[in-house]
Amino acid sequence: MTLLEVRDLTVSFNTADGVVQAVRGVSFGVDAGRTLGIVGESGSGKTVLTQTLLGLTPGADISGSARFDERDLLQLTEEEMRHIRGERISVIFQDPLTSLHPLYKVGWQISELIRAHDKSVSKKDAAERAVELLSRVGIPRAERRVNDYPHQFSGGMRQRAMIAMALALSPQMIIADEPTTALDATVQAQILDLLLRLQRESGTALIMITHDLGVVADIADEVLVMYAGRAAEKAPKREVFYTPHHPYTKGLLESIPSSSAAGDRLRPIAGQPPSLINLPSGCKFHPRCGYVMDRCLSEEPDLRQVGESGFHNSACWLPAGAAGLSEEAEELREEAVHEERGEAAAEVAEAVAADVPGVAVVGIEGEGAAE
Amino acid sequence: MPASTGPADTAPVSTGQPVALEGILEEDVLVRVEHVTKHFPVRAGGLIRRTVGQVQAVDDVSLVIPRGKTLGLVGETGSGKSTLARCVAGLVPVTSGRVIFDGRDVTNLSRRAMRPVRRDVQMIFQDPYSSLNPRRRVGAIIGDPFAIHRTATGGERKRRIQELMERVGLNPEHYNRFPAEFSGGQRQRIGVARALALRPKLIICDEPVSALDVSIQAQVLNLLADLQQDYGLTYLFIAHDLEVVRHVSDSVAVMYLGRIGELGPRDDVYDTPRHPYTAALLSAAPAADPDTAAARQRIILTGDVPSPIDPPSGCRFHPRCPKARPLCSEQEPQLEPRLGDAPTHVAACHFPVEAGEDLAAAAPARSEVS
Ligand SMILES: Nc1ncnc2c1ncn2[C@@H]1O[C@H](COP(=O)(O)OP(=O)(O)OP(=O)(O)O)[C@@H](O)[C@H]1O
Ligand SMILES: Nc1ncnc2c1ncn2[C@@H]1O[C@H](COP(=O)(O)OP(=O)(O)O)[C@@H](O)[C@H]1O
Ligand code: SF4
Ligand code: SF4
Ligand SMILES: [Mg+2]
Ligand SMILES: [Mg+2]
DSSP: EEEEEEEEEEEEEEEEEEEEEEEEEEEEEEEEEEEEEEEOTSSHHHHHHHHHHHTOOOOOOEEEEEEETEEGGGGGOHHHHHHEEEEEEEESSSSSGTOOOOTTOHHHHHHHHHHHTTTOOOHHHHHHHHHHHHHHHOTTTHHHHHSSSGGGGHHHHHHHHHHHHHTTOSSEEEEEESSSTSHHHHHHHHHHHHHHHHHHHHOOOEEEEEEEEHHHHHHHHHEEEEETEEEEEEEEEEHHHHHOSSSSHHHHHHOOOOGTTTTTTOOOOOOOOSSSOOSSSSSSGGGGGGOOOOOHHHOOOEEOOOTTTSSOOOOSSSTOOOOSSHHHHHHHHHHHHHHOOOOOHHHHHHHHHHHHHTTOBTOSSSTBBBB | OOOOOOOOBOOOOOOOSSSSTTTTTTTEEEEEEEEEEEEEEEESSSSSSSEEEEEEEEEEHHHEEEOOOOOEEOOOTTTSHHHHHHHHHHHHHHHHHEEEEEEETTTOOOHHHHHHHHHHEEEEEOOOTTOOOOOOHHHHHHHHHHHHHTOOOHHHHHHHHHHHHHTTTTOGGGGGGOOGGGGGHHHHHHHHHHHTTOOOSSEESSSSSTOOHHHHHHHHHHHHHHHHHHHOOEEEESSSHHHHHHHHOOOEEEETTTEEEEEEEEEHHHOOOSSSSHHHHHHHHHOOOOHHHOOOOOOOSSOOOOOOTTTOOOSSGGGGGOOOOHHHHHHHEEEEEEETTTTOOOEEEEOOOTTOOOOHHHHOOOOOOO
């Protein structure tokens, strides 16, 4: 059952430097009990996207809709939103110190949260519930640790405390914004393990925002790849990893050092993400794309169905069949580029190839050329 | 405070502890770290501050880095990686032990005596945002080492700076721009150019790509590889991303609470980790591949890294180790090769991990969660 259905969400900010187009027409759905992974480079709009759903982007220009359980989140009053936040949807941020108050005991903060949403709970019951929640997220000797202040907790413990708070009101959905980015690998593994298990137990929907493809490979069911405020690709996890269609997704996967090629040259993506105030024309990825064709310079592609499953969507002008890392797929892409790259795009392609050594650009020979 | 050997000592270098040296000639060694310990005093109290303990940031660490090679250093936050790096670079005095650079004992040299060594050892830091002074132009920033060491002046300096910019993939025309006008990846290139200015022998890279997005990270890693090849550079490369470390390193050292838990040639350490902590770390690292991720048995460690002020007795890993037995808390294990392993592959563990051993099953299965 679709719990959250976001349609054409657009968010921009008016700043002194100009209009920041942080999110431009993003649509997706999340089902109960499922995990949606949202990946993208920093600044691609992941946080703005999800904060907007929770009414946490004051001053932003917002359009689109976000239906959650029969209601449009974007139309709620602040009062209504306060009830949704925490009770129905809760958030876990990257840096727990921003959400835990430094001057109050961890346990008190959890029990106050419970009482703020339900006045009928007694102080004593709320305090007991805080202990129970802390031990549920793996804080040893929770009955003693409830009396600690946040700074007495390690980074991993604070993140657990945040998860405990997120669970306190048994929400239907949890949004986790880079919850493990600041943590070490072994602690990250503990936290991911915990989130997954809690989700399985309670059937909560999870939106996991991260820039780490490893985290997505691990826990997502569906994946949304964001680039410059838009969805570049949206598909079930395996398709994103094994048969990517969008050159940005493919580029991300190829940039990661992997065990099979230790010591070999990596294949970076050329250039850098664009300014959201001054976006490129056409496909926003074109100044970095090794497959750039003429129409990419003027027309922005929308998400459309590609590949074979019926659930795989990509916003790219390359042929729908050209998904994957196989030679056939590459041939299809090359053919398309061959036919549709005129002079204008050829110039862009030259610039992409010149940007960093080792970048693969179809149709251009030399060190950077694709095989 | 430090109780260490005096200045420049050019006597023949003695071999330290097990330092993974098989088949490497003495003259091929650029860096030799012998029993290096670095403690920081912990002070408390008001006006009269008294020392109430020691942070054992680095404790009895020995290793070597051969010329032209890369030693990768991994470990959790606070395990002592940066501190060890700063000891090697001579940026902090060591509490005890020796650092031998290019055949010369450089332990706790005076500023003056350290000067020529400083030229040969450069550092690149993690944060491309805070490590560059925002009010200075990049040309001036990259040219700092020339100014400090009074080499190259005037037009010659500018020419060399622009050469460096070109070499690291920056546009030499951006000589007069400020750091804020560059992206994260470009700022990291500025740091690389500055490190390269005096043609050092050793570059210490402390999390050089951790703050960068993957697409940009690959650009910088390729650049570092090219420079190593072209100039015969030696790297001490610190990172918490195990795939990045595997990609760049010839040998790898794993640190835990100030000590080396495991050390050896890259493939040996990655393919047959002997220390349970190494095994846990490897199993915890997220692989960007759904099938690998699904098939992997993650060893979930319980608890957090203990305080380096009061590290656990015996093996420092014992409170979190799935294989711990009574001996582990009583006796400190020494770095040594497991029977049958290459002598260069050493681990400090009483009960090293066997090939195919299922540590995930041995781990207390999240027992603290009811
Ligand atoms: N100047 C100092 N005074 C006191 N303690 C210090 C000092 N520098 C480092 N430490 C402590 O020494 C230990 C090792 O720190 P270090 O910075 O070397 O860790 P690291 O492995 O580089 O961690 P990270 O991955 O977070 O960079 C930590 O407990 C740290 O708090
Ligand atoms: N309140 C704001 N005012 C102006 N710009 C903003 C504001 N919040 C975010 N942005 C901009 O929106 C873009 C997307 O940001 P964000 O969603 O935080 O990216 P991500 O989470 O993907 O790293 C960035 O360029 C950011 O600077
Ligand atoms: S091929 Fe064209 S549409 Fe597709 S990503 Fe590249 S520039 Fe964009
Ligand atoms: S010595 Fe004991 S506690 Fe330490 S790593 Fe080995 S088995 Fe674990
Ligand atoms: Mg963010
Ligand atoms: Mg460090």
